[in-house]
Amino acid sequence: MSDHQLTAQEASTRIAEAADLSALEALRVEYLGKQGSISGLLKTLGKMSPEERQEKAPAIQALRQSVADALTARKDEMEAAELEARLATETIDLTLPAPQAPKGSVHPVSQVMDELAEIFADLGFAVATGPEIEDDWYNFTALNMPESHPARAMHDTFYFPDAAPKGGKMLLRTHTSPVQVRTMMAEGAPLRIIAPGRVYRSDSDATHTPMFHQIEGLVIDRDIHLGHLKWTLETFLKAFFETEDIVLRLRPSYFPFTEPSVEVDVGFAIENGQDGKLRRILGGSGDEPGHGWMELLGSGMVNRRVIEFAGLDPDEWQGFAFGLGVDRLAMLKYGMDDLRAFFDGDSRWLSHYGFSPFDQPTLSAGVGAKA
Numbered sequence: 616m617s618d619h620q621l622t623a624q625e626a627s628t629r630i631a632e633a634a635d636l637s638a639l640e641a642l643r644v645e646y647l648g649k650q651g652s653i654s655g656l657l658k659t660l661g662k663m664s665p666e667e668r669q670e671k672a673p674a675i676q677a678l679r680q681s682v683a684d685a686l687t688a689r690k691d692e693m694e695a696a697e698l699e700a701r702l703a704t705e706t707i708d709l710t711l712p713a714p715q716a717p718k719g720s721v722h723p724v725s726q727v728m729d730e731l732a733e734i735f736a737d738l739g740f741a742v743a744t745g746p747e748i749e750d751d752w753y754n755f756t757a758l759n760m761p762e763s764h765p766a767r768a769m770h771d772t773f774y775f776p777d778a779a780p781k782g783g784k785m786l787l788r789t790h791t792s793p794v795q796v797r798t799m800m801a802e803g804a805p806l807r808i809i810a811p812g813r814v815y816r817s818d819s820d821a822t823h824t825p826m827f828h829q830i831e832g833l834v835i836d837r838d839i840h841l842g843h844l845k846w847t848l849e850t851f852l853k854a855f856f857e858t859e860d861i862v863l864r865l866r867p868s869y870f871p872f873t874e875p876s877v878e879v880d881v882g883f884a885i886e887n888g889q890d891g892k893l894r895r896i897l898g899g900s901g902d903e904p905g906h907g908w909m910e911l912l913g914s915g916m917v918n919r920r921v922i923e924f925a926g927l928d929p930d931e932w933q934g935f936a937f938g939l940g941v942d943r944l945a946m947l948k949y950g951m952d953d954l955r956a957f958f959d960g961d962s963r964w965l966s967h968y969g970f971s972p973f974d975q976p977t978l979s980a981g982v983g984a985k986a
């Protein structure tokens with residue numbers, strides 16, 4: 616019997632007797648590892664003469680192969696036995712209900728954005744977009760707020776250190792109004808658009824968050840007047856809140872880019888929610904006891920200077936514009952008490968206030984129908 620036969624027999628006995636996977640691994644290392652005995656035999660081949668190698672190589676290769684095969688076979692056997700043992704102890708009760716799969720939901724801000732787009736589409740408005748990282752020329756200058764204008768300071772702007780292409784600064788847009796200018800420049804007049812999107816201000820409390828959502832509206836045409844603006848806002852707010860019974864307060868206001876300017880507030884009542892927290896519920900005049908006004912939007916007739924900045928002739932084209940706080944609309948319609956919770960990502964909040972993907976807002980089924 617040659618040395619190799621002896622080793623093969625000894626190896627196969629030891630492999631068969633290995634008690635567990637770690638003993639098997641120790642044997643693999645002992646025979647086939649870098650410093651292993653069979654690896655050592657393979658190394659001797661390199662030092663042999665070609666004739667000697669031709670004579671001895673097949674036996675050494677066969678030994679390596681038989682040990683490797685025995686190791687694999689024993690490993691498979693052990694794993695199968697382990698699986699058998701596990702299956703014997705585990706049972707599945709097929710009569711139990713299936714575990715609940717985690718469910719996503721549509722965030723109330725996305726839902727309200729879709730509701731708004733649906734209502735405005737019905738009034739003939741197209742959707743326009745603009746960048747969130749904006750140039751201060753579009754965010755301020757072209758909206759009649761030159762560098763030294765005090766209204767710039769009121770916007771609590773986040774600025775970037777980089778210079779803008781036109782020489783000013785780059786910033787996170789503080790409102791969706793720059794889309795007015797971009798769309799007039801790109802498409803000319805007449806125009807009827809809404810521009811939904813994120814805006815940023817360094818501001819935080821229950822009704823202010825540093826990132827929030829606005830929808831800009833812009834109508835540019837011939838002979839547009841304040842009556843068109845008032846009708847559009849009233850029609851839209853009644854469709855959105857799905858009631859004729861809302862009290863709106865139009866307040867004279869000031870925006871550099873509209874003249875005259877009007878802010879619109881809606882009356883709400885304060886109610887104790889199920890969780891004991893106070894909630895704002897739409898309804899009633901804000902002046903009654905226990906009621907208040909929530910500012911929803913700014914609006915006005917587009918200032919002539921903005922029309923000029925956008926390259927149109929203000930003697931030919933007039934228009935109105937408005938900017939709505941989407942998050943506040945969601946708060947009032949669906950009864951949330953704090954804007955900051957909108958962006959905490961708390962799954963309990965999301966599953967409570969979120970919508971099913973089947974709740975597609977349509978005018979026929981009701982823009983706010985919740986399944």
Ligand code: FA5
Nearest residue numbers: 790792818823824827910911912913914936937938940
């Ligand atoms: C503006 O941003 C103007 N661009 C609106 C406008 C557009 C006026 C077109 C005229 C013509 P204001 O800063 O008031 O205006 O913001 C508009 C609305 O955004 C507010 O009425 C409010 O509903 C909402 N809003 C403002 N700041 C916050 C905030 N920090 N968090 C949540 N909502 C806010």
